[in-house]
Amino acid sequence: MSVLETNPPRFTLDEAARIAADAFGVVGAATDLGSERDQAFLIDGGAGGAILKVSNSGEDEAVLDLEERAIAHVLAVDPGLPVARPLGRTTYDGHHVRLFELLHGHKGDHTLGDAAVRDYAETHARLNLALRSFFHPAAARDLLWDVGQAPRLRPLIAAIDDERRRGLAERAIDRFEAEVAPHLPLLRAQVVHGDFNLDNVLLDDDDRISGIVDFGDCAYGPQVGDFAIALASLMRGRAGGEVFRIARLAIDGYASRVPFEPLELELLAGLVEARLVAIVAISAWRVRSYPENAAYIQSWDDDSWRLLELFDEVGAATVRRELGAAQPPARTVELVRRRSAALGALLTPLTYADPVHPVRGEGAWLFDAAGRRLLDAYNNVPVVGHCHPRVTEAVVDQTRRLNTHARYLYEPLVELAERLIASMPPAARLDTVMLVNSGSEANDLAWRLAAAATGSRGAVVTEHAYHGVTAATSDLSPEEWPVGVVAHDVARISPPGRGGDLDGDFDDALAALDGLAAVFLDGALTSDGVYTPSGDELHRLVERTHAAGGLYVADEVQAGHGRMGDELWSFARHGLAPDVVTLGKPMGNGYPVAAVVTRRDIVDRFPFAGRTFSTFGGNPVAARAALAVLDVIDDERLVAHAAAVGEALRSEIAAIGSDDVVEVRGSGLIVGVQLCSAERARAVVDALRADGVLIGRTGKDEDVLKIRPPLVFGDEHVAVLVAALRRALR
Ligand code: PMP
Numbered sequence: 089m090s091v092l093e094t095n096p097p098r099f100t101l102d103e104a105a106r107i108a109a110d111a112f113g114v115v116g117a118a119t120d121l122g123s124e125r126d127q128a129f130l131i132d133g134g135a136g137g138a139i140l141k142v143s144n145s146g147e148d149e150a151v152l153d154l155e156e157r158a159i160a161h162v163l164a165v166d167p168g169l170p171v172a173r174p175l176g177r178t179t180y181d182g183h184h185v186r187l188f189e190l191l192h193g194h195k196g197d198h199t200l201g202d203a204a205v206r207d208y209a210e211t212h213a214r215l216n217l218a219l220r221s222f223f224h225p226a227a228a229r230d231l232l233w234d235v236g237q238a239p240r241l242r243p244l245i246a247a248i249d250d251e252r253r254r255g256l257a258e259r260a261i262d263r264f265e266a267e268v269a270p271h272l273p274l275l276r277a278q279v280v281h282g283d284f285n286l287d288n289v290l291l292d293d294d295d296r297i298s299g300i301v302d303f304g305d306c307a308y309g310p311q312v313g314d315f316a317i318a319l320a321s322l323m324r325g326r327a328g329g330e331v332f333r334i335a336r337l338a339i340d341g342y343a344s345r346v347p348f349e350p351l352e353l354e355l356l357a358g359l360v361e362a363r364l365v366a367i368v369a370i371s372a373w374r375v376r377s378y379p380e381n382a383a384y385i386q387s388w389d390d391d392s393w394r395l396l397e398l399f400d401e402v403g404a405a406t407v408r409r410e411l412g413a414a415q416p417p418a419r420t421v422e423l424v425r426r427r428s429a430a431l432g433a434l435l436t437p438l439t440y441a442d443p444v445h446p447v448r449g450e451g452a453w454l455f456d457a458a459g460r461r462l463l464d465a466y467n468n469v470p471v472v473g474h475c476h477p478r479v480t481e482a483v484v485d486q487t488r489r490l491n492t493h494a495r496y497l498y499e500p501l502v503e504l505a506e507r508l509i510a511s512m513p514p515a516a517r518l519d520t521v522m523l524v525n526s527g528s529e530a531n532d533l534a535w536r537l538a539a540a541a542t543g544s545r546g547a548v549v550t551e552h553a554y555h556g557v558t559a560a561t562s563d564l565s566p567e568e569w570p571v572g573v574v575a576h577d578v579a580r581i582s583p584p585g586r587g588g589d590l591d592g593d594f595d596d597a598l599a600a601l602d603g604l605a606a607v608f609l610d611g612a613l614t615s616d617g618v619y620t621p622s623g624d625e626l627h628r629l630v631e632r633t634h635a636a637g638g639l640y641v642a643d644e645v646q647a648g649h650g651r652m653g654d655e656l657w658s659f660a661r662h663g664l665a666p667d668v669v670t671l672g673k674p675m676g677n678g679y680p681v682a683a684v685v686t687r688r689d690i691v692d693r694f695p696f697a698g699r700t701f702s703t704f705g706g707n708p709v710a711a712r713a714a715l716a717v718l719d720v721i722d723d724e725r726l727v728a729h730a731a732a733v734g735e736a737l738r739s740e741i742a743a744i745g746s747d748d749v750v751e752v753r754g755s756g757l758i759v760g761v762q763l764c765s766a767e768r769a770r771a772v773v774d775a776l777r778a779d780g781v782l783i784g785r786t787g788k789d790e791d792v793l794k795i796r797p798p799l800v801f802g803d804e805h806v807a808v809l810v811a812a813l814r815r816a817l818r
Contacts, residue, residue, distance in 0.1 A: 512660075
């Protein structure tokens with residue numbers, strides 16, 4: 089027979105006082121503390137008093153052992169938790185009787201302040217952490233209060249008199265069965281307190297928990313189910329407008345010690361609702377058997393009904409969202425409308441007439457709002473694959489520890505700077521790093537360094553180059569120049585590797601400029617249409633740059649991080665020694681982080697040295713992301729992989745044998761497919777999108793297919809891409 093169906097013990101106050109004195113030598117007057125199925129007394133006297141608990145005769149001795157060992161375990165793991173210690177156990181008149189340490193404090197209620205709410209939930213998380221490694225065979229208990237077993241409340245719901253409320257409770261259980269129960273086996277489970285509610289904790293003068301009592305419902309179950317019990321207690325009795333705000337503060341408090349898993353937050357609302365239904369259903373059922381204990385049994389009913397009615401009123405989806413569940417994706421058309429309403433015309437338009445609306449990524453794949461899978465052969469930012477666990481975990485872990493700025497001392501920034509310096513070819517003597525937030529910012533600083541170091545204002549870039557969006561770098565980006573706009577002090581040369589007259593171009597450029605500060609070169613010549621110049625051409629360009637007094641800025645925002653195969657940095661493949669290297673896009677796999685790497689003698693000529701600071705630049709999280717990317721590139725041997733897969737990709741594209749393909753260019757996993765016309769290129773890009781493959785277009789005439797996938801692109805992805813390309817070119 090369950091403890092809810094056997095008669096609770098009914099000792100008088102005098103008997104309780106006598107038991108305390110006879111069995112435990114604690115002499116004092118007894119006060120009844122109220123209980124559902126047991127009896128609990130305060131014995132006031134002796135050495136500060138104690139709590140006497142008389143168990144229900146249906147209580148299994150193994151369960152008492154479970155309670156006592158759980159408490160001992162908690163105190164051993166986290167001695168700071170104020171858990172009431174068991175002081176002794178005996179039997180009396182067929183009942184187990186235990187004496188517990190008396191802890192001091194007052195009871196909290198719905199007026200608990202914000203800080204106390206957070207502290208309460210944080211303490212609960214600590215308790216669960218302390219219990220994480222605890223095991224006891226009796227923990228596999230069958231309790232009607234188990235929130236995971238809510239459907240077992242159905243027969244009890246019949247005892248609810250009010251028909252409307254009965255219907256409400258029924259619907260809640262229906263929802264639980266459909267939406268919560270199927271996922272319960274996937275939740276983190278362990279032995280939990282089982283009844284961490286405001287009546288089972290004591291608070292000090294600052295409303296911080298000073299006592300945790302009553303392990304009587306201790307059992308094995310989902311951790312978030314246990315939190316739902318605590319949350320229901322914190323939410324009950326609050327005014328409607330406060331309920332969810334308070335709940336979210338409690339979620340924050342718990343998560344500050346034990347972060348929730350996404351599924352836990354998905355199910356939390358349903359579990360809170362199950363707890364509330366358990367309160368009202370068990371109360372309705374028990375009060376029929378024990379009308380004399382009605383005041384105690386029904387004491388939570390009103391608050392619980394009010395909450396259930398509020399949940400019903402706002403709807404289950406809202407409750408779930410308010411308690412942290414992910415929102416379902418917005419409808420794509422609706423989001424397009426909101427985007428243009430809120431952002432206007434300043435931002436670049438969306439790619440494709442049928443916009444890509446991704447909601448999740450994994451490796452080389454994106455998944456859109458409609459649940460379709462798209463092969464990502466376009467994005468170089470997720471260099472080690474979308475949502476790579478190493479980078480994700482590094483970002484999350486560091487976010488939880490500390491995120492601050494570079495005027496304070498922390499290791500990741502220094503380690504990253506050291507790693508970058510060590511990764512550069514020694515002959516270049518690149519020994520100084522500045523961390524910033526974007527490729528544009530890196531190139532902007534590179535430009536300022538070059539102008540200061542050379543005392544000149546002239547720049548040379550390739551014909552259709554892109555180097556950024558700042559005032560200086562948009563001048564260096566003819567790709568973005570509106571028709572008729574030509575930047576002063578910027579001269580253009582045709583991209584090396586295209587078979588132009590490099591020396592002739594360079595002579596013309598110098599003639600047009602009043603001194604040379606720098607040549608900026610994207611190692612992959614991406615926006616020019618993807619060219620791969622020979623080492624000789626590049627050495628010649630650098631020689632001429634230096635001879636003209638300028639600096640060579642290697643823009644590795646596209647070409648770096650192994651994209652071109654062979655080496656981490658593209659210039660290193662030809663033994664070039666840049667004066668300044670800029671890094672960006674792939675550097676944090678999507679976390680904003682970029683860098684300038686240069687030589688000390690260049691920095692020494694920069695009047696703003698020592699005054700250069702970028703608030704987010706190289707913050708601990710950014711630096712951890714960048715370090716994780718470098719680690720993954722090493723561990724997964726992605727540089728060699730990019731070389732091999734890129735080679736295979738190019739030869740398979742060439743083997744399609746389409747008349748529309750003029751040339752297949754590139755190195756590693758930057759591939760340019762020169763088509764016969766811009767219209768053809770556009771049609772192919774659109775056809776591939778319709779076929780679930782994302783690529784882009786590039787080149788001055790936009791007639792080059794740009795294929796630049798995450799470096800984890802493998803043979804299976806090549807097969808998908810080439811098959812789609814073959815269909816599109818047919
Ligand atoms: N340099 C190159 C070669 C780039 O391709 C880009 C971005 N496409 C940038 C600089 C600018 O980087 P960001 O967009 O991070 O400012």
